[in-house]
Amino acid sequence: MSVAFTSTQSAPDRTRAALGSIGSVSLFDRNNTIFAEGDEAEHVYKVVSGGVRLCKMLQDGRRQIVEFALPGDYFGIDWLERHALTAEAMVDTTTVCYGRGRLTRLGDENRDVRAEIFSTLRHDLWAAQNHLVILGRQSARERVAAFLLQLLERRREGAKNKLDLPMTRQDIADYLGLTIETVCRVLTALKREGVIDIPDRHSLTVRNAEALEDACTAED
Template sequence: MTLAYATDGTAAPPAIAEVMQRLGVKMAYAKDEEIFAQDDEADLVHLVVSGAVRTTRLLSDGRRQVGAFYYPSDLVGLETSEVHRFSAEAICDAVVLVVRRAALKAFAGDDQVDRAIWEATRRELERTQDHLLVLGRKTACEKVASFLMSLAQRERPEGVAGRVSMPMSRQDMADYLGLTIETVSRMLTQLQGASVVEFDGCRKFKVKRWEALEEMAA
């Protein structure tokens, strides 16, 4: 079974999304610009409108861990605590709707917001469990294959051939998968050399052999 762990952001419930469209302020962020910082107060709710966002955390030894990637309609940094455990940055030019949590609760009601927080917590737990499995039990090739498959499934759930966007950098992938950038680049080269995928520059690829990629990602 393929793990769709790379792109399973927390989609906003319809009621919350509607309220955010009415109350939210659109903020534009350039590539690599910070949206919120690790340990900032979590008093704002963020909804990705366009582009893509990554969450990151700096470890005590200075290394960076990428937590997840978020896409349009995903809620980012919806915390159960009072501070953000991860920081968030735009991977590319992005637009994010921002609403104060208090305003959202006043307009949508505590129950709606609480349900959104619960759903966000459930999905984050599932994401974390899948991520731990990948980090601890998969080879480098399996990790990279799983990552590419999850990207492809997000854009093309029926397996239809076509170009798949990959907005994150090789370093983002490495920091997410617990690999070095050299290893990620080598695995991508191997997959292309085996005609499993075909890259169009650094940010787009096409799956040429779905069954082979699924087998590698399993």
């Protein structure tokens, strides 16, 4: 134990050591709700494997997915006493779960933990702001292209252009502010053009990343 905070460790190491001591593993089945909008915010999570959708609902059933949490991502930090989002497992998912109170206390004592929390929040804000541009100012084709590029940049492992899609078409549509039909049509078009390949509904191969980047902002 006395080795935990020696100067031989880097900041990320010290953060992991500090957080490891208070985290516990939680499992969630596909389509289970992890927490709902309005629930008391008691925990912060980190995805180990699987995938989680973070969304907001309107009374009439319309849904906007704010973010997908994939392996390595934290979620649930948007705390304001109560969660502002609903979190649902898109597939069977493993998470590490931290008590809010303990995390807060740890953050007060440990500068590295504080920096980690702060950095997560900053990243989420950055992501939300980029997402705003997509929803406010881009066409269906641009949205889908941007989404695929995001996944490409975020992927942790595996073949370089092979993407895993834990989310359904409906999830993608609700993330991009489109209908499921429009998402399908754009994917089909990209496939016809040889930009992507769709082996099955939960995976996708990018054949021409450059063409995707072009599709992301212009298209003539």
